[in-house]
Amino acid sequence: MGQRDEVDVDALIAQVIAREGDYADHPADRGGATRFGITEAVARADGYDGAMRRLPLARAEAIYRRLYWSAPGWDRVATRAPRLAAELFDTGVNMGPAVAAGFLQRALNALNRGGGDYPDMAVDGRIGPATLAALDAFLRHRGPAGEIVLLKAVEALQGERYLTLAERRPANEAFLYGWLADRLS
Template sequence: MTIEAMIEATIGKEGGYSNHPADRGGPTRWGITEHVARRNGYKGDMRDLPRETAVAIYRQEYAIRPGFAAVAEISPAVGEELFDTGVNMGQAVPARWFQMALNGLNDGGKLYADIGEDGDIGPATLNAFRAYRKARGAEADTVMLKALNAMQGARYIELARGRPANEAFLYGWLRTRVA
């Protein structure tokens, strides 16, 4: 899957403008929060954030910079999952989960060495992912997606339990974000 296809799929889930009172992200358009838009130089009203500006932000901030585009070059499905979760939860969260899963799925270091769980998807993480896929074969991506979705679903429930206002979003998060 290309970066453009990942972005299109996510924009389709995020929709247009929203400013839900329970959403700590504040005004959002195309899934881009006001804070992220401002950090990327957008100065206008969030209701007017151009789609092409959102696409450019997604490409750089949520695909290339955190390394999810590099993962997608190895496995489009896993890259897309990391990208989509990063948009919804922040890029470091799924990056750390990915590293945690790689470490947990290496059979105690027999298949490949443990890697740092720092949320930085660099050469060591990408090499571990390649080794994981080679060792685990055809089911590797399916199992990795299950691991990532299990952690994501658990995190959504934790968020709703820890902040009752998040219960307004829990059903939708589980319905649209957890495969």
């Protein structure tokens, strides 16, 4: 499909790691200790049993590629809408891939002109045939600008969720500015 579908996953992973930093264990962060943005729970589920301060960079990169790019299906989204796939990857890292997929599904459902362009789908947080068919139909009906509109919709849902998290748990206010500032990069 040419240049349009090329996403440099290694660059996306490097950007996340640069933004997340090396080791952190912020007392207000419910995720606990992290290294390169990988939480201890994710590292342990991946079979890592060492100290979080020593989680190897290559292991963190592999976790990002497998759990936050390939498994959620962003590679399949990337062949259709690469900028959207990059944002979904980033959203999935911050909020979980199922949340990111749910944002895409909600946006596609709301943008189908009352089901006239394609049917609504279940918002199940998984990128499967129905989501990909809806994305294909949306892009076919809306053209190249459609990807930008979907990107804005996903970012709007993400921003709303960050604000809600800070409102519901004041300790999250320590992170809100950074969460929103990350959206500018």
